[in-house]
Amino acid sequence: MDTSEEILELLRENARYSIDDLARLTDADPDEVEETIEHLEESGVIRGYQAVVDFEETDRERVHAIVELNVTLDRETSYSDIAGRIVKFPQVRELRLVSGDYDFDMEVEGDSMREVSHFISDKIAPIPEITQTVTHYLMDSYKKQGIVMGDGDDDDRLSISP
Amino acid sequence: MTIEPSDRVQTVPPSGIRRFFELAEEMDDIISLGVGEPDFSAPWSAREAAITSLELGKTSYTANRGKRELRELIADDQRSRYGLDYDPDEEILVTSGASEAVDLALRAVVDPGDTVAVVQPSYVSYVPGVIFAGGDPLPVPTTQETEFKLTVEALYEAGADEADALILCYPNNPTGATMTDDELEPIAEFAREHDLVVLSDEIYSELSYEHDHTSIATFPGMRERTIVFNGFSKAYAMTGLRLGYAMGPPEAINAMNRIHQYTMLSAPTTAQFAAIEALESCDDAVVEMRQQYNRRRRLVLSRFDDMGIECFRAKGAFYAFPECPWDDSGEFAEALLQEQKVALVPGTAFGEGGEGHLRVSYATGLDDLKEAMDRIEAFIS
Numbered sequence: 001m002d003t004s005e006e007i008l009e010l011l012r013e014n015a016r017y018s019i020d021d022l023a024r025l026t027d028a029d030p031d032e033v034e035e036t037i038e039h040l041e042e043s044g045v046i047r048g049y050q051a052v053v054d055f056e057e058t059d060r061e062r063v064h065a066i067v068e069l070n071v072t073l074d075r076e077t078s079y080s081d082i083a084g085r086i087v088k089f090p091q092v093r094e095l096r097l098v099s100g101d102y103d104f105d106m107e108v109e110g111d112s113m114r115e116v117s118h119f120i121s122d123k124i125a126p127i128p129e130i131t132q133t134v135t136h137y138l139m140d141s142y143k144k145q146g147i148v149m150g151d152g153d154d155d156d157r158l159s160i161s162p
Numbered sequence: 163m164t165i166e167p168s169d170r171v172q173t174v175p176p177s178g179i180r181r182f183f184e185l186a187e188e189m190d191d192i193i194s195l196g197v198g199e200p201d202f203s204a205p206w207s208a209r210e211a212a213i214t215s216l217e218l219g220k221t222s223y224t225a226n227r228g229k230r231e232l233r234e235l236i237a238d239d240q241r242s243r244y245g246l247d248y249d250p251d252e253e254i255l256v257t258s259g260a261s262e263a264v265d266l267a268l269r270a271v272v273d274p275g276d277t278v279a280v281v282q283p284s285y286v287s288y289v290p291g292v293i294f295a296g297g298d299p300l301p302v303p304t305t306q307e308t309e310f311k312l313t314v315e316a317l318y319e320a321g322a323d324e325a326d327a328l329i330l331c332y333p334n335n336p337t338g339a340t341m342t343d344d345e346l347e348p349i350a351e352f353a354r355e356h357d358l359v360v361l362s363d364e365i366y367s368e369l370s371y372e373h374d375h376t377s378i379a380t381f382p383g384m385r386e387r388t389i390v391f392n393g394f395s396k397a398y399a400m401t402g403l404r405l406g407y408a409m410g411p412p413e414a415i416n417a418m419n420r421i422h423q424y425t426m427l428s429a430p431t432t433a434q435f436a437a438i439e440a441l442e443s444c445d446d447a448v449v450e451m452r453q454q455y456n457r458r459r460r461l462v463l464s465r466f467d468d469m470g471i472e473c474f475r476a477k478g479a480f481y482a483f484p485e486c487p488w489d490d491s492g493e494f495a496e497a498l499l500q501e502q503k504v505a506l507v508p509g510t511a512f513g514e515g516g517e518g519h520l521r522v523s524y525a526t527g528l529d530d531l532k533e534a535m536d537r538i539e540a541f542i543s
Contacts, residue, residue, distance in 0.1 A: 001453075010457070021532070024464040025457040153203070159505055160183040160196040162286045162335075 003028050004036050008045065011037075012146075015049040054141070054149045062109060064093075064138040065116050069104035071129045079103070082129050091119050102134070113137065174290045178511035182495065186505045193534040194526070196505040198335060200399035200480070201525045202454075204436065205447035208398060211439030212432045220431060226423040227415075228256025228407070229434050235441040236407055244367065244377045246390065252412040255419050256429045256437075260365045260393035260406030263418070264329075265291050267361050267389045267408060270417035271327060272297035279322035281312050281330045283337055283483075283512035283519070285363070288329045300325055303515035309474045310339035310483065310515070314348045323356045330378070331363035333370050333478025336512045336521035338459075340478035343376045350381035353388075360388040365406070366479040368397035368448055371456045373477070379409075386411050389418075394433075396479075397448050398440045403433035455480050458524040458531055465535040469542065480525040483509065486518055487542050495520060502537040 001009070006026050010017055019037075023030040040046045055062045071082050079097055086106065087095050094107035106124075110116040117135070125133050141149055179196075186192055203209070227233060233250035240246040248254050257263040264287060272278060274296035280288045282301045292299040302320040304310045312330055322328060330349075332341040341349075353360050360378055367375040379388040393406025406429075408418060462482050466473040473484035488494040491508035499505050506523070509516030524531055 021461070024461040025528075027460045027464075155201065157194075157197050157199060157201070158183065159186040159192060159194040160179050160507060161198045162177065162179055162511075 052147050065108045066136045067106040068102040068134040070132040071103050192503040193530045194505040195522045196507045199401040202399040204400045205444040208436040208440040212436040215435035224428045248409040255408045255415050257406050258429050259404045260391045263391045263406050263408035266418040268295040276326040279325040279328045282514045283516035285335045301514040310337035327359040329361045333366035337483040338476025338479050338481040350384050354383045363391045370478045405433040462524050482522045483519050486520050502541045504534045504537045
């Protein structure tokens with residue numbers, strides 16, 4: 001694995017590793033690490049850095065829904081044209097084209113079920129190419145971006161062993 | 163009356179890490195770099211295979227030598243990884259941890275009065291194992307000058323040319339030293355020339371970070387005089403499942419099995435199911451864990467470098483073996499534990515050549531490892 005791949009993997013594990021940490025972990029020079037990250041950002045490989053939040057632990061209620069979208073295409077309209085309209089809504093957290101029974105897999109976030117429902121019925125369903133929406137409200141999250149929600153396991157090894 | 167322990171037991175002192183362990187256990191919130199086992203759990207699919215085997219009621223003994231399916235998988239695995247070629251029926255014995263395999267081999271090949279050369283610093287079990295088998299241990303010290311690699315010079319200096327057997331372990335616990343093909347070749351030649359039986363503990367073979375692992379049994383004329391130990395504890399993070407194995411010529415494995423069938427009967431059945439799954443589907447987990455250890459290794463070595471602590475570039479296992487800033491490594495480790503709540507093991511626990519060094523295990527999560535290194539830095543400055 002070259003340094004760039006390894007740095008990418010480490011940042012996917014924890015985007016808050018410092019340049020100094022990354023340099024030590026990869027046996028690279030700090031300047032080289034900084035340049036590599038700059039390059040990854042400029043070339044669009046790294047699109048951003050975000051916290052993985054467990055909303056169960058916050059006071060603020062957040063509602064998430066996974067929405068299946070079916071669309072019809074015509075000569076003038078492609079998947080990416082439709083996607084281009086949908087992603088402009090800030091309520092849309094994720095939008096993916098998928099294989100199978102429906103076309104797009106969309107995640108929406110809002111303050112209440114009513115708000116999310118209104119958004120889907122008022123903003124998404126009326127888009128002319130969209131033929132069907134199926135909404136699944138998210139009830140609980142167990143793992144997000146590779147991180148398991150919950151307390152984790154205690155280290156129950158003996159403190160000293162041969 | 164009171165039960166008087168046998169002379170055999172009384173000649174072996176209690177483990178050198180015992181006192182230290184008791185100290186550490188009394189304290190809260192310590193960060194331990196003193197642990198000789200992975201911080202990962204066994205891969206989930208291996209654990210699930212163990213669970214499924216229990217659900218299916220697979221709780222009887224297995225064949226003395228271990229399940230045939232497992233021995234076949236071990237043979238294939240060792241052939242493809244290291245070019246070792248052993249017959250699953252005659253030349254492989256599945257044991258309760260590699261520790262049992264080492265003990266069996268010593269009891270199977272050592273006669274009273276035989277001399278067994280033990281490369282040191284080394285894992286704590288070899289010398290007692292030799293004594294329990296009735297042999298005389300002969301320490302062969304290695305030093306930082308040779309990066310704790312075994313050399314022919316060290317063997318001659320210790321008088322190992324007169325010995326009957328030689329125990330070595332690379333990648334090494336406690337030093338993290340490894341030996342390349344080229345470095346092992348003269349050792350193999352020495353063993354042939356002086357007709358030594360070689361016991362090669364290769365339990366850390368999958369944790370070699372800068373070169374491929376070579377088994378000493380692969381050199382010409384070595385297969386017939388070598389018993390190789392390996393297992394699932396380190397590569398697959400399965401220490402508590404207690405599963406290892408020995409590979410060697412039929413007469414050695416048969417002799418070991420003679421003891422094993424009376425004293426152990428068979429290795430834990432549930433663990434054998436986990437091991438089958440580990441060999442069949444957990445290669446990725448091994449690679450992933452190796453990568454994590456390697457990153458931590460680099461971190462630890464570079465931090466010691468910045469602190470001005472001399473530490474040779476350990477290339478294997480999950481240990482660094484820095485020089486101790488104080489003369490007495492036991493005193494240092496105790497003071498570090500009391501003042502900064504960081505536990506590590508003084509080199510003296512691992513025999514000759516260990517004094518003046520500390521064993522630092524990096525089988526610990528990155529956050530704790532960084533915090534521990536900060537505390538060590540604060541302690542010495």
